[in-house]
Structure formats: structure tokens, C-alpha cells
Amino acid sequence: MRRLAQRGLLEYRFGRVRKTDDVIIEPQMAGYWPRTPRLSAAATLVLSRFAYLRRRGNEMILESPLAGALVRICDTRIATALATLCTPQKVSALKGQRGFPGLELLALLVDCQILLKVEVAKGDRLRLSEGDENLALWDFHDLAFHARSNEGRHANPSGGLYSYAGVIHPPPAVRPRWPGKTIDLRAHSSTPSETISPLARILDERHSTRDFDAQRPITLGELARFLDASARVRRKWTTNLDLTNDAPEVAYAARPYPSGGSAYELELYLAVANCEGLESGFYHYDADRHVLVPIATRQQELEGLFAAAEFAMDAAGPPQILITVAARFARVSWKYSSIAYSLILKDVGAVIQTMYLMATDMGLGGCAIGTNNIDLFATLTGIEFHVEGPVGQFALGRGRDAVGE
């Protein structure tokens, strides 16, 4: 049973006196185990602002990006009772209500962070009392998007599954033409090949490399040059916010690629499998000091990271270096409301293209990877998933097709 539970293969049914289930708990993360911490009648509970109720097929489910499990609601009176928790309520006050979910289920929802135990607080202060500062800075839709569009915190089908092939026609590669007169650019853009700029040539040559030459690994010198050109801090400055007299001073550290609001929230973590002059392992690239900082990890977790990259690229072996682009989310959400996560993803596009171009310029190979496991990264680094987490990956090395030196 424990082994099945460890893999998230068990569901847990909660019912009280009636024969039918009140709710069914569906684990979303490996290792989830339902826990029911003791709840005192004096405790004050409120629904988390990250919790949401929705239809899935013909079921009603309650979930949260913070929860290791989702709740299938079978008895709709439970939903009505939980709705009263949009304002903080004492457990003792809930007990008398119709459809009271029962102390055990309340405790389980507290353990999942769908319900929060709070000191009485109102309005904005309620948001701050929901957890740590990093959590307070997340907007609901951003955290739900982050947790559901990456691997590690949900059990939904994920990746290139072609779920609607045979049902909906594949959208065309090129947009159907707009009607009307056109302005032909071909006559204006043709350039004799000898006058093509070096950048235009690199853009033209750029391509994805998924298989790397195990006999000729990338060297530490090449890696240093690659990181220096594509990610090293270039310039630092501070400015005062003009909001109030005691507004804080904000520091900036610009890098070679553009970044929304000059936030430069992206960090590079390197999983090294095969690099001449550098021990295999996991490293943080300190872009300010231009140094690699080794991070102690378990071999099994590092192998999990490489195996997922190999699978995503359908490659014959792991990349020589796997770069994880991680975001310090608060750096962006401290300033931006509603658009923080989407800005971060746009920044990831900018850094990925920068790495592609630098790899091409150096005769190396690279490939963007569209999946991240946010739970595995949290295990590797010991950092909670909402504080700093992976938002992009890039495989780097010397491709099999690289011209020899």
C-alpha cells in the first residue's frame, strides 16, 4: 500500500454517516500522503485565494496549485459549506452548520493548504497572512499557470499527446492570407551573399542540436566563454522609486539579453554530464562574479533531470550540459500585477535565443526543451517551488555534426 501511495496511485475516500462518499482525494504529486493534523475548535479557517472549484468531465473538483492532492466533491453540500469560508470562520462556528464537512476533512484541507489557519486579519493583511512574502506576491492565475503548465505538481496528461488528432483538423503552418493588395518585399530584401552581416549569417545557421559527441565534450574554457557572452552581468545601478518619501532604492544588474522592466530575474543552473575540465554535477552560475558554485545533489535526482531532457529531445543520450533557466519570481511580481508570469516567460524566450545564437557562433550545439519539472528542481535545490523555479531548459554541447577544430 505504501509503495502504491508513494507513486500517487491510491485515492482516498472520505464519507461520514451516509453510504456515499462526501469527497474523494486524488493525489497529484508522488509521495502525497493524506494527513489530518489536529484542529482545535478555536482555530480560525479561511479558504486559500489559490483554491478553485471547477467541472472536470461530469465531476466537481476543488484544487489549488499549493496542494499535493485535489478533492473530488461528491456531496455538493460540502461545496456550499466551504463557500462560507470565503470569510474567516472559527471551527466551532462551522460545526453547527448544515453540510459541515467534519473535522477530519477540514484538517486534511488545511494540510493541503486549500484551507488556511489564520490569525484574524482582513483585506490586504489577509493576503500577507496566507504564507510567506514570496507567496503573497503571486497572483492567483500566475501560480495556477506555473503549477499546471509544468511537470511535478499535477497528474494531468502533459506534453505532445495529439489529443485531438482525428477530431479537429491540424491548424495550418502558415496563416491563411488576408485579402487585398500586397507590397512585395522580395525586391527590397535581397542582398548579395558577401554583404550578409555576421549576425544574419548566425541567425541563418542556427538550428537545434539534440545529439552530442561524447568523444569531444565541450571544454570548461568554451563554457566560460559561452556564459560570459550570453549571461554575465554587464552593468549595475540603483534608482529610487518616486512613489513616496520612504520609497525603497531598487538595484539593477543588466545582462546581454533584454528583460522586462530590467528585472533580470532569470538564473542559470547547470547540470554537467560531460565537460572537459569540469567535474560532473550541479552548479549555479553566479552571473555577477562569473563563477560556478557547486550544489550538492543526489546522483539519482541529477539522473532524473538528464533522463527527462533525453526523453524530451528523443535523443540517444544526455546532453553534455543541461542548463535550467530558473526565475526568482518575486523579483518581477514585486513590481508587476497580473502580467508577472507572462513577462517571465517572454524573458525566457529572449535568453534561450541568446544561448542558441552564442552556441552557433562558437560552433557548439544547443536545443531548447519545453518541459520542466518544478518539483524535481525544488528537491535538487531545497528551494520552495513558488520562490525560485525552472521556467526553461537548454541542452548544450558539441554536436555530432560539429566541424572539427
Ligand SMILES: Cc1cc2nc3c(=O)[nH]c(=O)nc-3n(C[C@H](O)[C@H](O)[C@H](O)COP(=O)(O)O)c2cc1C
Ligand atoms: C520553447 C521551445 C521549446 C522546445 N522544446 C523542445 C523539446 O522539448 N524537445 C525538442 O527536441 N526540441 C524542442 N525545441 C526545439 C524545436 O523543436 C526547434 O526549435 C524547432 O523544431 C525548429 O528547429 P530548429 O531549432 O533546428 O530551427 C523547443 C524550442 C523552443 C523554442
